[in-house]
Amino acid sequence: MEITLQAVLAQVMLGLNNGVFYALLSLGLAVIFGLLNIVNFAHGALYMLGAFVALLGYSYLGPLIGMPDFQMNYWAALVVVPLVVGGLGILLERTLLRRLYKVDHLYGLLLTFGVALIIQGFFTNYFNVSGTPYDAKPEILNGVVNLGFMVFPKYRLWAIVVSLAVCFGTWFVIERTKLGAYLRAGTENPDLVRAFGINVPLMVTLTYGYGVALAAFAGVVAAPIYSVSPVMGAEMIIVVFAVVVIGGMGSIMGAIVSGLLLGMVEGLTKVVYPPASGTVIFLIMVLVLLVKPAGLFGREN
């Protein structure tokens, strides 16, 4: 098949669509890694949990609380779900992760791996792995937009825009505000920051909560596109790990930019050589590590 510009643009656009989810998730991972030094293996499961909480709120909550007509709508879900799941993340940090700060960081990886299995296994019992449709897509986002080279569903366009906004908003807060300065200082030297009278453990807890909330937010945005499945996070998390490593572990901008770029590279591969689309990100990761071991945006220490 010949390669047309139109086909390339279409696949890159779809790649960007996937890329914003990579960016949202790797951003959360990077924030958590920066302050806690923990690779949060549960991140994929928490993304899936976000989608499920939205689905449950829409389709199952009403009858449960005795109001059969109640449905948590999409806009409410965008706000409520990250808060609920983020809260759960805070609980997780306070009760489990906290106990592991003094031992090898690998145990943090293993603990969160276990948590991921618990969440995933639980939902697999009740929901089909091929996905349950989440029909709460608001009327205004139905239909398509003609981009010239392709017709693109409005909802997917919205997903790109809102995700980018959240990513860059987060970047702004961390890199350009006083709050972010504390956070960055906490990453570099927790003892010194504590000496300035800042409650570091609280900061750690809230950071973990925020990272988790980002994953849940991504889950809600993804739900109408991919339909909600217990394995949606498991498929995603490994790719996102690679994205974080490529961007440079702990680097905020690195996570966002490499997430978007790699999504598009993946799309491009689908035009040029489709069988490699699953591997291309990992190949890039190996190359990056050979040339720049700290990642594209990471600093060598």
Added chain:
Amino acid sequence: MNRKMMKVLAGATALALAAGPALAAPTRGISDGVVKIGVLTDMSGVYSAIGGKGTLVAVEMAVADFGGKVLGKPIQVISADHQNKADIASTKAREWFDTGKVDMVTGLLNSACALAVQKIGAEKRRITMNTGAGSTDLTNKDCTPYGIHYVYDNYALANVAGSEIVRHGGKNWFFITADYAFGHSLEQNTSRFVKKLGGKVVGSVRHPLTTADFSSYLMQAQGSGAKIIGLANAGGDFTNAVKQAKEFGITQKGQQVAGMLVFDSDVKSLGLNTAQGMLYASGFYWDRDKASRDWSKRFKAKYGAMPTMDQAGAYSATMNYLKAVKAAGTDDPDAVMAKLRSMNISDFFAVHGKIRADGRMVHDMYLMEVKKPSESRGEWDIAKIIRTVPGDQAFMPLSESSCSQVRK
């Protein structure tokens, strides 16, 4: 550990290896005092709406209708979820045959699993009655003396529906294919009929089983300029692809999405608005005649939905297996297979059914069309039979089969 001990142990090992006579001769009557039927299918995955718990319900219904006993011995049903993984399917089947006293396995949705289990069945001399999988390899290069392919196969689907679409002007095809045994076989079979009727296949793309996002595949299909986008996949993958084709406005632009394997449960989940006018082939439709209606209503009362052809087929397969055991006076697989091959299978499910030497159960197939919402007169009134294709015309002729069981 010292050398001396090593030598003693090596000797013991050699002794153990030398012991043990050959296999016991086939038994008469019922072996192990029980006839056990295993339902091994996709219970939780992308195909679970097609088979899943419904297949188990159907098999249990058949056992109950038969009276729960055969030749004075109890009939038991066990089930397991193969999760669409060939390794889980084969491990489970091996365990069932080796230690679980299972005499016959049915269901077996998913061709990769079906092929694996049919081979193990042949090795262990147990009958496999496949109601779910589509690959024609089951009755060709991978056929066995104990494997029966009961409901439909990819050749018949392509023959009955695929060629009908070509005749309606769909000459240029692009395939979106599930990347495993079943999808490959379905694409291959359909391509053959498309080319035979003067059509052309302009390209194809393969997707992994259980895909959530078909957009990039659909873009490729759209770019190919083909008139027909043939979906050589099934179940959740099929419905996902159709929905997303609609989301990207592909169908509005004159391209037509055609499912190569459509089950009634898929039509139901797409809704008549999306699926109307779709042509597909089926081995069974619940609203065919009085017998099929009566049984299907009984099934719906137990399961909550009308049967798919897989589920209805599993009832029929179980029932006829038990009849054959009774007639043969034994559950010895060779005797039962001989009986099954000599029987005429005619019930609510199959019309003019006959099991051939290659294991193919040949029976009437139907060309179906999904009704318009305005034509539908009830929740399950979703399709109509436009043509009945007699079994000997629908399925691959025995003369073309590459099965080694066929004497030529």
Added chain:
Amino acid sequence: MNRYIWLILFALGLAAPFAVYPVFLMKLLCFGLFACTFNLLLGYAGLLSFGHAAFFGGAAYVTGYLVKNSGLTPELGVLAGTLCAGILGFVFGSLAIRRQGIYFAMITLALAQIVYFVALKAPFTGGEDGLQDIPRGMLFGVIDLGKVYAVGGKSLELNLYYFVFAVFCLGFWLICRTINSPFGQVLKAIRENEPRAVSLGYRVERFKLMAFVISAALAGTAGATKALVFQLASLTDANWHTSGEVVLMTLLGGLGTILGPLVGAFTVVTLHSELSSAGSWVTVIIGFTFVVCVLLFRRGVVGELARLLKKSL
């Protein structure tokens, strides 16, 4: 450890197929060996590989393909699988040992993912179908591994079982030797204090790489053997869940103990088979076990036992 305990275990291994379903036993042995190879790396060299499934699954494919298509005898097939896993291990190791800790884990994970996608897409692996119908073949060209013996009303595949048992014993013995050799002592020294090992003049990277290659090769042996037992090489073997599972087996049994990985592997495999009707509650239980292990007893079952008995097990 006491030589009589080894003897008893060995005798148990010989007698087991007459009491327990041999296919299940062979699965235990394959995963047991797999966990031991992983333990060699994490328990003794302090390297967490999150990509060990690549060696296990990769070797299964290589062996399966060669035995099925080139008519290799099973022992040569297993050898070929081992060799390929070793080479793969060399490639992985060379790339990964440049980094430490979490980075090391992530790199192995990504590399394993590449192997997984090759297994999914390459023309000779059968994609999602896997490589089916792998013949068990004739050991050394004379002993039929597929032969079934009727013993006391049960049909037992004894030839195959004793072959698997022999492979297991050999692999296990090699691992024990490695751990107790001067090489193993250096590995432990590196794990405890890498800068000191460097200052003592050891070329740390070489030792790590060597440990990685040995571990990968023997993980390959385990995978290759499993392919013969189940006559199947499938994506599950190469999936990252398998990599995660072997971590759990080792952790549960006891990191850095000789018997721990075996105990862990036997527990996890038994759990899977006993609870197979419980659907994915098994996953929940396994996840829960993981969490409990990490939080409450990081020494594992055997490690805690050893602490109580004040002995090294």
